[in-house]
Amino acid sequence: MTYLVIPLVKIVVILLVLILGAAYLTFFERKILAYIQIRLGPNRVGPKGWLQAIADALKLFVKEDLTPARSEKFVFLLAPVLIIVPALLVFAVIPFGPSDIWRLTDINVALLFVLGVSSVGIYGIILGGWSSNNKYSLMGGLRSAAQLISYEVPMGFAVVTVVVMAGSLSLVRIVEVQRELGVWFFLPGIVALFVYFVCGVAETNRNPFDLPEAESELVGGFHTEYSGMKWAFFFLGEYANMIVISAMATVLFFGGWLPPFPNLLAPLWALPAVAWVPPPFWFLLKVAAFIFLYMWFRGTFPRYRFDQLMRLGWKVLLPVSLANLMVVALGVLILGGRS
Amino acid sequence: MAEEDKGAARASAPAGAPAGDPAAAPKAPWEDKPVTPVPHDAGAHPAVAELEAAVPGAVAEAVEMAGQVTVVVPLNRLLAACQALKEQLGYGFLVDLTVVDWPGREAGRFDVVYWLHRHRDESRLRVKVRVAEGQEVPSVTPVWKVANWMEREAFDMFGLYFGGHPNLERILTWEGFSGHPLRKDFPLEGIDTGAAIYPDVFPPGGGPVAGGGEE
Amino acid sequence: MERTHLKAFADAEEMEISFGPQHPSTHGVLRLMVKVDGERILDVKPIIGYLHRGTEKLFERETYNGCIPHTDRMDYTAAVTNNQGLVGAVERLMGITIPPRAAYLRMILAELQRLASHLVWLATHALDIGAQTPYFYCFEERDKILDLFEEYCGARLTTNCMRVGGMPFDLTPGWTDRCRAFIEQFPAKVSDWERLLTKNRIWRERTVGVGVISAADAIEWGLTGPPLRGSGVRWDIRKVFPYDRYDEVEFDVPIGTNGDTYDRYLVRMEEMRQSVRIIRQCLERLPDGPVMAKVPKIIKPPKGEVYFSVEAPKGELGYYLVSEGGDTPYRLHVRPACFINLQALPEMVRGQLVADLVAVIGTLDIVLGEIDR
Numbered sequence: 023m024t025y026l027v028i029p030l031v032k033i034v035v036i037l038l039v040l041i042l043g044a045a046y047l048t049f050f051e052r053k054i055l056a057y058i059q060i061r062l063g064p065n066r067v068g069p070k071g072w073l074q075a076i077a078d079a080l081k082l083f084v085k086e087d088l089t090p091a092r093s094e095k096f097v098f099l100l101a102p103v104l105i106i107v108p109a110l111l112v113f114a115v116i117p118f119g120p121s122d123i124w125r126l127t128d129i130n131v132a133l134l135f136v137l138g139v140s141s142v143g144i145y146g147i148i149l150g151g152w153s154s155n156n157k158y159s160l161m162g163g164l165r166s167a168a169q170l171i172s173y174e175v176p177m178g179f180a181v182v183t184v185v186v187m188a189g190s191l192s193l194v195r196i197v198e199v200q201r202e203l204g205v206w207f208f209l210p211g212i213v214a215l216f217v218y219f220v221c222g223v224a225e226t227n228r229n230p231f232d233l234p235e236a237e238s239e240l241v242g243g244f245h246t247e248y249s250g251m252k253w254a255f256f257f258l259g260e261y262a263n264m265i266v267i268s269a270m271a272t273v274l275f276f277g278g279w280l281p282p283f284p285n286l287l288a289p290l291w292a293l294p295a296v297a298w299v300p301p302p303f304w305f306l307l308k309v310a311a312f313i314f315l316y317m318w319f320r321g322t323f324p325r326y327r328f329d330q331l332m333r334l335g336w337k338v339l340l341p342v343s344l345a346n347l348m349v350v351a352l353g354v355l356i357l358g359g360r361s
Numbered sequence: 362m363a364e365e366d367k368g369a370a371r372a373s374a375p376a377g378a379p380a381g382d383p384a385a386a387p388k389a390p391w392e393d394k395p396v397t398p399v400p401h402d403a404g405a406h407p408a409v410a411e412l413e414a415a416v417p418g419a420v421a422e423a424v425e426m427a428g429q430v431t432v433v434v435p436l437n438r439l440l441a442a443c444q445a446l447k448e449q450l451g452y453g454f455l456v457d458l459t460v461v462d463w464p465g466r467e468a469g470r471f472d473v474v475y476w477l478h479r480h481r482d483e484s485r486l487r488v489k490v491r492v493a494e495g496q497e498v499p500s501v502t503p504v505w506k507v508a509n510w511m512e513r514e515a516f517d518m519f520g521l522y523f524g525g526h527p528n529l530e531r532i533l534t535w536e537g538f539s540g541h542p543l544r545k546d547f548p549l550e551g552i553d554t555g556a557a558i559y560p561d562v563f564p565p566g567g568g569p570v571a572g573g574g575e576e
Numbered sequence: 577m578e579r580t581h582l583k584a585f586a587d588a589e590e591m592e593i594s595f596g597p598q599h600p601s602t603h604g605v606l607r608l609m610v611k612v613d614g615e616r617i618l619d620v621k622p623i624i625g626y627l628h629r630g631t632e633k634l635f636e637r638e639t640y641n642g643c644i645p646h647t648d649r650m651d652y653t654a655a656v657t658n659n660q661g662l663v664g665a666v667e668r669l670m671g672i673t674i675p676p677r678a679a680y681l682r683m684i685l686a687e688l689q690r691l692a693s694h695l696v697w698l699a700t701h702a703l704d705i706g707a708q709t710p711y712f713y714c715f716e717e718r719d720k721i722l723d724l725f726e727e728y729c730g731a732r733l734t735t736n737c738m739r740v741g742g743m744p745f746d747l748t749p750g751w752t753d754r755c756r757a758f759i760e761q762f763p764a765k766v767s768d769w770e771r772l773l774t775k776n777r778i779w780r781e782r783t784v785g786v787g788v789i790s791a792a793d794a795i796e797w798g799l800t801g802p803p804l805r806g807s808g809v810r811w812d813i814r815k816v817f818p819y820d821r822y823d824e825v826e827f828d829v830p831i832g833t834n835g836d837t838y839d840r841y842l843v844r845m846e847e848m849r850q851s852v853r854i855i856r857q858c859l860e861r862l863p864d865g866p867v868m869a870k871v872p873k874i875i876k877p878p879k880g881e882v883y884f885s886v887e888a889p890k891g892e893l894g895y896y897l898v899s900e901g902g903d904t905p906y907r908l909h910v911r912p913a914c915f916i917n918l919q920a921l922p923e924m925v926r927g928q929l930v931a932d933l934v935a936v937i938g939t940l941d942i943v944l945g946e947i948d949r
Contacts (some may be wrong), residue, residue, distance in 0.1 A: 055708070058709055059708070059709050059711075059712035059713070060712055060713065060716060061712055157591060157593050158593070161615070161930070165615075229706065230706065230778050232706065233931075239601065239930055239931050239933075239934050240930075241599060241600060320708070321708065321709050322707075322709065322772070323706070323707065323776070323778055324702065324705040324706040324707035324773075324776065324778045324779050324782055325705060325706025325707075325778070325782070325931075326706075326778055326781070326782070327781065327782055327929060327931040327932070328615055328929060328931060329615075329929065330778075330781050330782075389675070390673035390869075391672070391673050391674055391675040391678075391741075391742070391866070391869035391870065392866075392869070392870055393870065394870070395670050395671040395672045395673075395869075395871070396671040396673075397670060397671045397878050398668075398669070398671050398878070398880065398882075399878075400880055426880050426881065426882065427668055427669060427671075427880070427882045429881075429882060429883060431881070453795050453796070454795050454798065455798060456798070456883075456885075456892065456894065456911060457883070457894055457896060457909070457911040459896055459909040459911075461898050461906070461907045461909075462907070474896065476883055476894075476896070476911075480795070480809075480811065483816045483817075485883075487881075487883070505796065505798070506796050506797055506798075507796065507797050507798030507916060507919065509919065510915065510916070510919045511916075514915075518632075531625075532624065532625060533624065533625040533628040533948060533949070534625060534628065535625065542630055542633055543632060543633055547633075549633060549634075549636075549637060
């Protein structure tokens, strides 16, 4: 019974929190952008606009769901599903805290699982762009395909850097190693972190890499023809992916659920005043910081052009991540690495 | 610095003027009657002389008004004159091209007006040809590329044909529109375009109707 | 458009995209038939006229002062300079000299309008290239300018703020102080935006070498205004044929060197600073006196023709006025800057990427109201 009920409860909680969180991310994003852009942002629905996200969700639920007459109907329906499912599936292995209660499962190849599953989402974008039978959607889909493929590679190398340092593919183990070593991997892996996050931004199609949905060029990009809940799935998928990328960055480079300076300030964290703080608090705090970075980017940067994006991916990030991997591997070898 | 002083002096002068005795002081130009410019013959103007020297017979008439020189060129000399104006005389910039409609004029119904600029001495010259209805005007697109859309607009608005134009289509009104709106005989309130263009779709006298009468 | 150059691509996989008239970055109702090979543009054919209202036909019915509101609706982001061109043409034909106070007022308003127009340009141009934030910064400043307009003439956008012979009203008390306060804080804002964009790597990569047009080509295609100056031609109607009292103020005409989108961006940014300089000088020298010359009740220019142009924010805006001596123009033709600048678009984007098309439309700073009239 416990094998069935407890995981089910956890799944429901994670899904609810995630979907609600993604919905509220849109609200926070609008607020943060608004403050960057000297305006107020949503402030009409509910107190200080706090119900805006709910109102948006309701609106999307009741909105007419249009399917273009000449689209590939089944694929058109499949595409949003392909986006949202992998984005949510990844959370099965994300460890929010040290003990079993804080995570759904811990598999020993969790990192591979994350990389593998999240790559499936790209099919949703390509198929959505293609099945809409719209030239803008098609171009958005193609751009996205090229972009994702180009950025998977350096991202993979950046992640491998961490694996070399930690000697494990298990996300829990990676955090544990950071605790044992007393140093978070962002210090030795600062280059890897940079490469990882840039690629992460590119993979989630966010500024300055938001070419697949470049509004000023391709209208809506791959989701031009989508409306109602199907469109909401794309949107939800994008925000869920942002959370995934941020959560992974936290796990891989910033010590997951560990509080700041876990060893140095260990006496402080043992104080009763702070000891009650559950580990997921630190985890979510770090994730929130990364997500804020995403929004900050959006408020600051113009958009790359397609060829420049490719050049950045293949000619800058790939060599940098490769060289970094070698340097880190050499360092681990010399310093008596773990195996 | 000196120039600034001069400017300041000019600017402050009028402020002092009304304070003096209005009868004694000469009136400022803005308090007096306007000095209406009068057109006068400009045959001796250097720009006109240059053109006549470059293309003999190109100048049929030359008038100067408000400091602007107008040269009327016979239609058959237009292209030669334009080429000479650009290549020999340096009028590299066609500022404007337009048409004026004079219904019932004996010398031809339309004036096609070219307004040229020369960067060398920053001077401008207006070239005019008189064209009768139905007469073809040689296109100046080979001379100035910018004339392309200007001639399309002239064609659209006045129905003048520009021979040798690479793409003489309507530009501001839609293809299939009948009539040329800037002609003086085109009614200001417009025409019933629905019935005029698609008589089989729209009943005579009626505009577009819902459904388009497809059944 | 000539199609010969396309033969080389005959075996390529071509696709034709209808870009507009409802598209987020065509700045109105411009429609472009874009022929692309993948993302590379083979040819562009602009289709215009969706906003055609027959303004030139309407002019022929209106009295001269009645024409002025129609000009507001041409380049609706720069109504003041449109007014200025029209009244200038009529005054030139009638030989009217306007009082110096009116001339200075016109210059102040026109330069404020240039700022407002350039702000709209910067806002939309940056937005097209994907930078959202400058949009709001620019519109904040633009609103302050529109407040000044509103205080002067009651309208923010379609100002209708000039009359043949001068200005309809004198300034409201304290207007000059508010104007001065505005221009004193403005240059710092320009520097702020430049910090966001000018040295931004992405911005530079998106604009340097994009939409290049040489000086010779720019003249050949009749470009005027910032697109011409961006190509390195130091040519400005305010300097070449000074109107109002532009010969009495000091300002520089900034030029670019490469004729690309980045240079045009720099030119316009510098133009904003120069406009502030002009306004500052005008406010210092603003003379007292009447704002309206002695003109007859019914404006009847003599028989004749005149062409008068002003340096509008978008380029040379000219009015060709033919009068038969009546109280309405016989023919009043507009030389629209945007219409002619847009013509060079296919030339500038051929062979570049779809993303560049958006950047070049932005850099040409077109307003469809003026193109279609």
